[in-house]
Amino acid sequence: MSAAAAPSDLMSPLALFLHADAVVKIVMIGLLLASVWTWGIIITHALRLRRLNRASDSFERDFAAAKDLDAFHASRGADPVPHARIVSAGLDEWRRSVRVKAADRSGARERLSTVMNAEVAGELDRLGDRLNILATVGSVAPFVGLFGTVWGIMRSFTAIAGANNTSLAVVAPGIAEALFATAIGLFAAIPAVIAYNRLTHGLDRLEARLGRFADRFHATLSRELELEG
Amino acid sequence: MRLDRGEVGGTGLALLLHAGLIAALTMSLAGVPPKPEPPAMEVEFVDSPEVALTAGAPTPLAPSPAQATAPAEPAEPTVPQPAPAPPPPIPSPAPRIEPTPAPRPTPAPRAAPPQPRPTPTPPRSTARPLDSLRLPPAPRASRLGDDFLQGIGDAPSRAPAQSAATFSAEAKASVDSAIKRQIQPCANRQPALGSGAERIRVVLNLRLDRSGRLSRPPTVVRTSGVDDDNDRYEQPVIDQAIAVYRACSPLRLPAELYSTPQGGWGNINMTYRVP
Numbered sequence: 331m332s333a334a335a336a337p338s339d340l341m342s343p344l345a346l347f348l349h350a351d352a353v354v355k356i357v358m359i360g361l362l363l364a365s366v367w368t369w370g371i372i373i374t375h376a377l378r379l380r381r382l383n384r385a386s387d388s389f390e391r392d393f394a395a396a397k398d399l400d401a402f403h404a405s406r407g408a409d410p411v412p413h414a415r416i417v418s419a420g421l422d423e424w425r426r427s428v429r430v431k432a433a434d435r436s437g438a439r440e441r442l443s444t445v446m447n448a449e450v451a452g453e454l455d456r457l458g459d460r461l462n463i464l465a466t467v468g469s470v471a472p473f474v475g476l477f478g479t480v481w482g483i484m485r486s487f488t489a490i491a492g493a494n495n496t497s498l499a500v501v502a503p504g505i506a507e508a509l510f511a512t513a514i515g516l517f518a519a520i521p522a523v524i525a526y527n528r529l530t531h532g533l534d535r536l537e538a539r540l541g542r543f544a545d546r547f548h549a550t551l552s553r554e555l556e557l558e559g
Numbered sequence: 560m561r562l563d564r565g566e567v568g569g570t571g572l573a574l575l576l577h578a579g580l581i582a583a584l585t586m587s588l589a590g591v592p593p594k595p596e597p598p599a600m601e602v603e604f605v606d607s608p609e610v611a612l613t614a615g616a617p618t619p620l621a622p623s624p625a626q627a628t629a630p631a632e633p634a635e636p637t638v639p640q641p642a643p644a645p646p647p648p649i650p651s652p653a654p655r656i657e658p659t660p661a662p663r664p665t666p667a668p669r670a671a672p673p674q675p676r677p678t679p680t681p682p683r684s685t686a687r688p689l690d691s692l693r694l695p696p697a698p699r700a701s702r703l704g705d706d707f708l709q710g711i712g713d714a715p716s717r718a719p720a721q722s723a724a725t726f727s728a729e730a731k732a733s734v735d736s737a738i739k740r741q742i743q744p745c746a747n748r749q750p751a752l753g754s755g756a757e758r759i760r761v762v763l764n765l766r767l768d769r770s771g772r773l774s775r776p777p778t779v780v781r782t783s784g785v786d787d788d789n790d791r792y793e794q795p796v797i798d799q800a801i802a803v804y805r806a807c808s809p810l811r812l813p814a815e816l817y818s819t820p821q822g823g824w825g826n827i828n829m830t831y832r833v834p
Contacts, residue, residue, distance in 0.1 A: 342585045366577050370570030378565060460566075497747060497834075 475515020482508025
């Protein structure tokens with residue numbers, strides 16, 4: 331136990347960690363890693379969503395102003411934007427459909443719609459890949475921290491029984507160390523829950539935006555299809 | 560689970576932020592002593608200042624300058640000693656009382672003013688014959704009496720007593736802390752009394768033999784801190800104090816301090832307070 335520690339460094343996180351029981355230490359390390367991983371995901375995804383929204387703004391603006399669809403696709407089709415991939419998928423399918431004579435227009439429209447919706451879904455899958463980790467950390471980390479706390483308090487009560495001494499000086503350090511596990515659990519879980527809701531909201535908006543763009547592009551292509559025939 | 564470059568960067572940044580946070584918490588929180596800790600650590604229950612080695616000390620302990628309140632009774636025996644000394648130089652206390660330069664006052668008016676001063680009268684009566692002889696030099700301007708050196712005379716006589724007292728204070732402190740340490744386990748096992756009991760101080764007189772055993776049950780010298788709220792705990796606290804010293808009775812204490820000229824732990828007063 332930490333009875334020998336000077337009271338001045340009792341509250342420092344390192345001291346709390348070093349004096350804790352092995353199980354509590356493992357719980358603390360796990361929760362700290364979860365927190366690092368959570369914040370890594372938060373930073374990565376927040377930056378990526380911002381970048382995508384900005385790139386989408388400029389892409390949509392340029393797309394609306396473009397005169398020639400093929401030339402626009404040749405110059406901007408490789409942009410790292412979901413819109414560009416939707417345009418590529420739609421144009422590929424359109425070219426394949428118009429290559430054959432006596433095209434089935436309604437069938438071609440179905441295929442265009444399916445392909446572009448699949449591209450939107452695939453983009454969202456890629457973007458929302460790690461968000462399940464945030465949800466897991468947000469819901470499980472408090473329980474893991476609570477487990478560490480319960481374990482640490484059990485241990486310090488056992489120590490009290492062994493020491494035949496109920497003074498607060500014997501009990502308090504062990505309980506403080508145990509509670510530190512819950513603190514880390516909450517420290518990891520609270521940002522994870524907030525970020526999960528925030529990022530899910532951002533992805534929903536991006537999905538709606540991509541869906542609108544795909545619908546508009548589908549309308550353009552089906553109009554072209556009619557002119558083609 | 561593969562990481563792309565953005566994720567590696569984000570995770571690295573998160574790692575840095577966590578390391579910085581832990582470092583900051585360690586630095587700042589370790590520097591500031593947490594407030595709630597000191598009360599939690601306070602388990603002492605014996606007051607050291609009141610501990611005194613009172614046993615068969617032939618000469619009462621001269622008070623150290625710090626403890627000016629206690630030594631009421633040691634002061635009494637020392638005062639009479641200087642009293643016999645003054646008679647020779649005392650002849651002219653009178654000029655101090657009546658500063659008027661009346662050169663030759665009759666003995667009668669001089670006898671009147673000294674009467675309100677109760678203590679010096681016996682020595683002055685013996686000095687009266689000298690007094691009348693030496694009076695002529697009295698009418699000088701200074702208002703200092705000839706006996707103004709009186710207090711200085713016994714100051715050096717008190718100095719050796721003080722050095723002996725500091726030695727015994729160190730011994731007292733070590734004996735006191737040793738006893739405290741050894742009875743603490745017994746005191747911690749005592750059942751808790753109600754609130755207010757912790758204000759009661761019980762001073763016990765312990766008689767120990769050379770093996771550290773109680774040679775007779777501890778006796779209560781006095782209790783203090785009893786008020787209307789906690790008077791019902793007075794007897795339980797006394798019982799508890801006696802029980803604590805009996806339970807931890809073989810006390811291991813330095814043998815050379817069992818009895819010294821200034822007293823020893825063979826007969827010692829300890830103050831007990833509920834833990």
